[in-house]
Amino acid sequence: MENKELRDKRREFLKSSALLAGGVLLNQFAFAGGHTSVDDTIKIALIGCGDRGTGAAFQALSTKQNIKLVAMADAFQDRMDQSYKVLAAKFKDKVDVPQERRFVGFDAYQKAIALADVVLLVTPPGFRPMHFEEAVKQGKHVFMEKPVAVDAPGIRKVLATAAIAKQKKLNVIVGLQRRYQTNYIEGLKRIQDGAIGDIVGGQVYWNSGGVWVNKRQPNQTEMEYQMRNWYYFNWLCGDHIVEQHVHNIDVANWVKGSYPVSVQGTGSRAWRTGKDYGEIYDNHAVELTYADGAVIYSQCRHYEGTQNRVDETFQGTKGRTYLSANNTAILWDHKGNEIFNHPTKGNANPYQTEHDELFAAIAKREYKFADAERAAKSCFTAIIGRYATYSGQIIQWDEALKAENSLMPEQLSWNTNPKVLPDANGLYPVPMPGRTKVF
Incomplete structure (x- = not known):
């Protein structure tokens, strides 16, 4: 159970976040x-x-x-x-x-x-x-x-x-x-005011069929090929847990009013395994552990022909909530009675x-x-999720933030090679949990 000091800090954090968003x-x-x-x-x-x-x-x-x-x-x-x-x-x-x-x-x-x-x-x-x-x-x-x-x-x-x-x-x-979407803002106002109590757990998802591929063209340098296919190389994209799933992870941090102290999880290449998919995984499942002991489960995958899901749900000591980008925000009390349901029509486009x-x-x-600090910390949450799935280790926030290994090439020019290169068969090295060192 969250003590009073942590609860007060969480609610103050959420209030300030809502002010920024609004x-x-x-x-x-x-x-x-x-x-x-x-x-x-x-x-x-x-x-x-x-x-x-x-x-x-x-x-x-x-x-x-x-x-x-x-x-x-x-x-x-x-x-x-x-x-x-x-x-x-x-x-x-x-x-x-x-x-x-x-x-x-x-x-x-x-x-x-x-x-x-x-x-x-x-x-x-x-x-x-x-x-x-x-x-x-x-x-x-x-x-x-x-x-x-x-x-x-x-x-x-x-x-x-x-x-x-x-x-x-x-x-x-x-x-x-x-952060600029009405249903999230209204839902978070009620959560920060204690409508469902202290957040003790949750689940956040970005499961979809994946994104585009640009085929390698004659006479392309390796630098041009990777930049044309930036989604599949970590120095450019960070893997889809960082590039896409950061949205849902950011909501988890917003709801908790803090950032995880450690992350552990698993991932692999199960479906998108060919040379067109660079070095990234096609699935990640991680647990975000916060200072008060709460654990939020995070899942993202790129599988065709499977269930798509992009949303967030959280459990509190007095109830639960469901949020999604389709303008849904619903809160229930601990008996399952609906206490808030945001209208899904008539909402502004948050991108605009x-x-x-x-x-x-x-x-x-x-x-x-002043979004940059908050956004950086949510992005780093996703990055340490990648560190955890690639290495198979529990990753501590403070230790990971000290890491010195940059993914960027030493120089940026069309004739400079990135740090990760294909083998003779055109396949890129793939991280192996238990073997890969992330920092």
């Missing part, structure tokens, strides 16, 4: 970021022009504010061209990105960031720590997609940069959009809400959002 003003500090008037055009730069990056720009340009896309950056010319074509056709006067402001290459992000007030960081997540660092260094407000890093060194960099962003009073929103709230704050010269 957009309540944190501080009326002097505003930073180079935007000088409510009537000014807010200039944005898109860093990462894939499908999700194009979607993020679409949402930014769909807000009510006076916004203009003025710069774009991507490693690939074709992704840049396609994204520009889509955005220019839809938004016309809001897209002002002549050829000289479309930057291609590994260093393209620096040039694009310099031209904007707000940057959208939507590359594969392995690049996120250095892109976030550069954006904050240049004094820019930030929207960045989850996850924010793929290894412990990356998490430490994001945490350090988050502290600087707070000092500079730069708004930062991270694309863990359940993130941008609506960010750009409204910037236009009003308000400092309201």
Whole structure:
């Protein structure tokens, strides 16, 4: 049973999280970021022009504010061209990105960031720590997609940069959009007020059939192949427990009002075993153990032809709750009587809400959002889940955060090899529990 001190800390944490999610003003500090008037055009730069990056720009340009896309950056010319074509056709006067402001290459992000007030960081997540660092260094407000890093060194960099962003009073929103989704906000308000008592357990899921594959093309370097298939390489993606399942793990941390002290679990490649699937697992099942002894079970898998499930459920000392991204939030008491049921219709799109709230704050010269630290810690929860499944060991949070082994290549160029390479048969090494050392 949770003691009074831990319970009070949990409830205080949850209340502050809800304030952040709801957009309540944190501080009326002097505003930073180079935007000088409510009537000014807010200039944005898109860093990462894939499908999700194009979607993020679409949402930014769909807000009510006076916004203009003025710069774009991507490693690939074709992704840049396609994204520009889509955005220019839809938004016309809001897209002002002549050829000289479309930057291609590994260093393209620096040039694009310099031209904007707000940057959208939507590359594969392995690049996120250095892109976030550069954006904050240049004094820019930030929207960045989850996850924010793929290894412990990356998490430490994001945490350090988050502290600087707070000092500079730069708004930062991270694309863990359940934090901006009405049913989650309303459900969590009631949980934090004790409607179902102290949370003693729970289960969170992201089970689906998996994602896309891009076939290897003639004359591709290994670097280009892995970047075109970034989802299957840990230096770029972190495995799907980090890239996808972080959403549900973040909800677990939100509900608990804390982060786990240790993680253990199991995983493997059972279905997606061929050379097209790089080095990652297709299933993970982990237990997140919190300081008060509560254990939340976390499961994600990529199996075709099996049950899909993406949701969260939690048990408390006075009842239970069920939450999901389809706008469901239901609470029951310990006898099974329904005590709250959020309407599933008429809810705003949380992907759009993130941008609506960010750009409204910037236009009003308000400092309201500081998501990066919280998001980094939820991402790290997922990372230590991967450490646990790959190694077969119990992973302690504090020890894992000290890990020095970076997954990033020593250099970034098209002729540089990543650290993980295929064998003569085109197969990549796969982690083996009991043998693999994760740090």
